[in-house]
Amino acid sequence: MRDDEKFEIIRALDLLPHITGASWAMLWFRMNGVKNPTKEEFREKTVEYFSSIEPLMKLFENKKEFEDINHYMQNRFEDEKKLIINGENSEVEKRHQRYLDYG
Template sequence: MRDDEKFEIIRALDLLPHISGASWAMLWFRVNGVKNPSKDEFREKTVEYFSKIVPLLESFEGKKEFEDINHYMKNRFEEEKKLIMSGDNSEVEKRYQRYLDYG
């Protein structure tokens, strides 16, 4: 599969961990009055909300012409979850620190 064929999904999976995952996690902690979640708590909640995109990732399943992109999306999704949990997603880590500073 060529890079231009997966450009949009690459971009989405670059943005969704911190846009949907961390933003919704911040909202959850704020509404629940949790001022100082641990990094692990924040990462777990981020993965929980990031995982809400699974139905989108599965929306092309069962169609032969989408096999390659489906395989790529599943692998990339799992890799993104690992990056979040290990603290290697710098955007999620920035949002965690921002929440502690301004939450």
């Protein structure tokens, strides 16, 4: 599969961990009055909300012509969750620190 064939999904999976995951996690902590979530709590909540996009990842699941992109998306999705849990997604880490600094 050529990079230009997966450009949009690459870009989406670059952004979605901190856009859907961390943003919703911040909202959840704020609305529940949790002022100082640990990094681990923040990461877990981020993965929880990031995982809510999983139904989108399965939209083309049963179509042979999408087999390569489906494989790529599933692997990348799992990799992104691991990066978040291991503290290796710098955007998620920035948002955790921002939440601690500004609530």
